[in-house]
Amino acid sequence: MITRPELQYKNILYIGVKFYYYHQQLIDKLEDTYGARVDYFPERDTSILYGIINRLSPSRLEAYQEFHYRKILGEIIGKKFDYFLVIRGFKMPLWFVKKIKALNPGLKLINYQWDSNTNSPFINLPPQYNILPEFDVKLSFDYKDVADHAQLGYSATFYTDEIKELGEKTNNENFKYDLFYFGSYLPERYVGLLKFMEFAKKHKYSVKFHFYMPIRYFIIERLKGVKIDWKLIKFRKMSRTDYITNLSKSKTIIDVSNTKQSGMAMRVLDALGSGKKVITTNKWVTKDSIYDPRQIAVIDIEDIRLSDGFIKDNTYLPRKAEFNLDRWIERIFIESFEDPKVKAGTDDINITKQFSK
Known part of the structure; x- marks a missing residue:
């Protein structure tokens, strides 16, 4: 039509x-x-x-x-x-x-x-x-x-229509994961993965992570002397279907943004479109009119701090249709x-x- x-x-x-x-x-x-x-x-x-x-x-x-x-x-x-x-x-x-x-x-x-x-x-x-x-x-x-x-x-x-449809189904209850860490390799994102795993363990949060790195890049980084725990790396991309499924089961998506960009990453938009919460390292988003501290938490990756109840609160979050x-x-x-x-x-x-x- x-x-x-x-x-x-x-x-x-x-x-x-x-x-x-x-x-x-x-x-x-x-x-x-x-x-x-x-x-x-x-x-x-x-x-x-x-x-x-x-x-x-x-x-x-x-x-x-x-x-x-x-x-x-x-x-x-x-x-x-x-x-x-x-x-x-x-x-x-x-x-x-x-x-x-x-x-x-x-x-x-x-x-x-x-x-x-x-x-x-x-x-x-x-x-x-x-x-x-x-x-x-x-x-x-x-x-x-x-x-x-x-x-x-x-x-x-x-965000795509799949995210839009997910937002129409989300009820902010009965999630399997508190945190969903999804992304491809950048040095700062690997550091972020380690930090969030430590953070989740300390606060007893359930976490689903998929950290993709092509095997050739892994080999190159190791030859350069970069220490990477291969057990934390996925050498295959997560399918779109699996991504949507895991997102649907998660309360909060994590975004460790590329430090060479200031715009909203796809992970942030997917959270806004599906009514999820998002934790991001992108401080620029706080000045945007869409910023709502109930839905978006901006953190320092070296010292992760969240307001009391940010993850546990099940307050209804309106979907951002403008994206x-x-x-x-x-x-x-x-x-x-x-x-x-x-x-x-x-x-x-x-x-x-x-x-x-």
Whole structure:
């Protein structure tokens, strides 16, 4: 059923990160719910050849990406598009963006970043890759980037419909686990795992953890002399089905955020969307209008302290519907063009001034 006809029959060129299942969830939602037609391409070649070049001959990476985008252009030549959505856009050549614009008069261009500029630079790049000025709408999930760069508007990422459905079922009772620690390896997250296991044991909290690390990274880290207890590591990713199941059985999800980002991690959004509590190391979230200390506890990983009853309290927690996938699409594709304040970063979904230094 088409609930918002603005995107019905619109042709969307979508180039972005091939990130777990999120890119496909977005494509399916645009096509099945909004009636759009989507041509999707990953921002980079995901073949083994790319990995070999990136590892063994990085000097050839730019030429390889050039070939990748010329191949995309060959596949879409002759098609007409209404929207061009880029999520991240790793080494996307400026000539490519200009060519897409020239071939599609009236095209609406959207650049969305769900990584920080520190982690994955996208602002003031060398001329051949400085594509950001070409876009009509420029949005980021990262609080600090939005605060530091006036050209950016703010929009958090999204949780999927599975999380939305879980939130409709959650009753804040009869949980199997007090704490759910889920994530992939970063040094700070491994430290966080050790700290939370100690914390849970001290306070007699039940905990479910799944800490994923590819075996090749484990071997590399051990060869570098990094001490990692292999018994705490999972060498296989948790399936999406198992993740949803474990989340449903848990009262509180733990987020040890990437220190190179300031935006809300997926774990935080999944908690807000499912009516769960979340413990996070991301202090930026306390300045967001969605912050509620009954649901979000911000901690120092070196000295974990929680207010009395934070985990034990079964107070009903309202679901944050503003972060579901439908709202993300409406903000990005519809509201950002209907209301200039949205893309300028000045309306109430933006936090440019709120997070300025």
